[in-house]
Amino acid sequence: MSIKVLIVDDIPQTRENLRKLLSLEPDINIVGMAATGEEGIELARKLRPDIVLMDINLPGIDGITATEIISREVPEAQVIMISVQGEPAYMRRAMLAGAREFLIKPFSSDELISAIRRVYELGKTRQVVAPVKQPAVVEKEKPKKEGKIISAFSPKGGVGTSTIAANLAVALSSGGSSRVALVDLNLQFGSQDVIFNLQPHRHIADLVSENITLDEETVTGVMLAHPSGVKILLAPPRPEMADYITPELVKKVLAILKNAFDYVIVDCTSFLNDITITALEESDFILLITTPELTAIKGTKLFFQVLEALKYPTNNVLLVLNKDDKRSGISAKDIQASLKHPIEAIIPNDEARILLSVNRGVPIYSAERGSAFSEGISRLAGKIQQKGGSYVAA
Numbered sequence: 001m002s003i004k005v006l007i008v009d010d011i012p013q014t015r016e017n018l019r020k021l022l023s024l025e026p027d028i029n030i031v032g033m034a035a036t037g038e039e040g041i042e043l044a045r046k047l048r049p050d051i052v053l054m055d056i057n058l059p060g061i062d063g064i065t066a067t068e069i070i071s072r073e074v075p076e077a078q079v080i081m082i083s084v085q086g087e088p089a090y091m092r093r094a095m096l097a098g099a100r101e102f103l104i105k106p107f108s109s110d111e112l113i114s115a116i117r118r119v120y121e122l123g124k125t126r127q128v129v130a131p132v133k134q135p136a137v138v139e140k141e142k143p144k145k146e147g148k149i150i151s152a153f154s155p156k157g158g159v160g161t162s163t164i165a166a167n168l169a170v171a172l173s174s175g176g177s178s179r180v181a182l183v184d185l186n187l188q189f190g191s192q193d194v195i196f197n198l199q200p201h202r203h204i205a206d207l208v209s210e211n212i213t214l215d216e217e218t219v220t221g222v223m224l225a226h227p228s229g230v231k232i233l234l235a236p237p238r239p240e241m242a243d244y245i246t247p248e249l250v251k252k253v254l255a256i257l258k259n260a261f262d263y264v265i266v267d268c269t270s271f272l273n274d275i276t277i278t279a280l281e282e283s284d285f286i287l288l289i290t291t292p293e294l295t296a297i298k299g300t301k302l303f304f305q306v307l308e309a310l311k312y313p314t315n316n317v318l319l320v321l322n323k324d325d326k327r328s329g330i331s332a333k334d335i336q337a338s339l340k341h342p343i344e345a346i347i348p349n350d351e352a353r354i355l356l357s358v359n360r361g362v363p364i365y366s367a368e369r370g371s372a373f374s375e376g377i378s379r380l381a382g383k384i385q386q387k388g389g390s391y392v393a394a
């Protein structure tokens with residue numbers, strides 16, 4: 001199947017050059033050309049292209065407004081914006097309007113063609129639905145000081161890292177005095193979209209473009225708001241898209257979020273790759289999750305050795321015992337003695353409640369504040385607040 005491209009540019013010569021250049025590519029099919037924003041919108045509605053090449057400066061309706069309308073009405077069409085100079089303010093506006101990529105003139109034919117193919121591939125993974133209206137969130141005052149980055153990590157998978165990260169974020173946000181961000185760094189198989197019942201129509205891979213100026217507006221522009229007040233940066237919707245995310249991007253995004261939020265909770269994979277190490281290095285605290293199971297405890301012990309080798313201050317490690325269960329035969333006391341590190345919070349094993357919560361897409365902390373699980377999360381949130389990060393307490 002070929003990629004259907006619509007060209008929108010007011011200069012006939014430019015339209016013709018683009019058409020000629022792209023007509024040499026066997027997988028690209030020019031389905032239409034428009035000279036104005038109005039005509040571009042009209043043709044996009046009629047032809048349902050995969051890609052729209054949009055000039056930013058157009059007479060009448062400008063390229064940004066046309067992009068906004070096309071993104072809303074023809075959500076499967078991915079807009080690539082073309083502009084003469086890379087004006088950051090323009091690019092930000094264009095991105096918020098729904099543009100997926102920017103090409104700054106002059107660009108080579110290779111740049112153009114590879115941008116079309118990449119945006120098309122990314123576009124196939126996006127939900128073909130108009131963006132759902134974000135729930136109204138009470139805008140909180142900006143933090144007066146830098147926030148805290150807290151990475152949830154476990155050397156063993158399946159111990160509840162994502163569950164705890166999600167519920168902790170909701171707990172820190174409740175009461176409304178703190179701004180809380182949650183970042184899903186399980187880039188191949190993220191789960192926060194399911195935990196919070198969100199459509200992943202915006203995610204971290206939307207920030208992958210050489211031409212996007214990464215700043216608070218662009219980063220928060222691809223985060224989804226949950227009614228709890230938590231703003232969530234989701235993982236890409238398809239595993240192969242994880243390759244687009246570099247440690248440098250993660251580092252920049254975390255630095256921006258640290259300035260914009262009181263707490264940035266990062267849900268890490270259990271694999272110590274460059275991305276996880278970057279998140280851990282940027283963190284003020286590491287939330288180390290373990291369970292009363294020897295395999296998990298052994299991994300945790302090894303991880304403490306890694307931290308010591310890296311000279312990471314282990315007093316910044318908050319150890320959390322999840323799925324606590326008498327039946328395991330291993331108590332919190334045993335674990336503290338074995339790991340030589342205090343346990344900050346004990347979260348009970350509560351399979352029934354968690355199963356229901358995940359399948360409904362409502363975090364337990366939002367639904368059942370009084371449960372033993374939520375009380376454990378509350379205590380953990382309280383300890384984190386004591387350690388600083390909430391500007392109200394400051």
Ligand SMILES: Nc1ncnc2c1ncn2[C@@H]1O[C@H](COP(=O)(O)OP(=O)(O)OP(=O)(O)O)[C@@H](O)[C@H]1O
Pocket residue numbers: 154156157158159160161162163164186191269270322323324347348349350351354355358373
């Ligand atoms: N306190 C708990 N009691 C009972 N079940 C729990 C608890 N916490 C998490 N679970 C369950 O454990 C499983 C793994 O949870 P979760 O996905 O949060 O773990 P994870 O460590 O992030 O896993 P992954 O390695 O896949 O990212 C899920 O089925 C979840 O419902």
Ligand SMILES: [Mg+2]
Pocket residue numbers: 161162163186191267
């Ligand atoms: Mg997980």
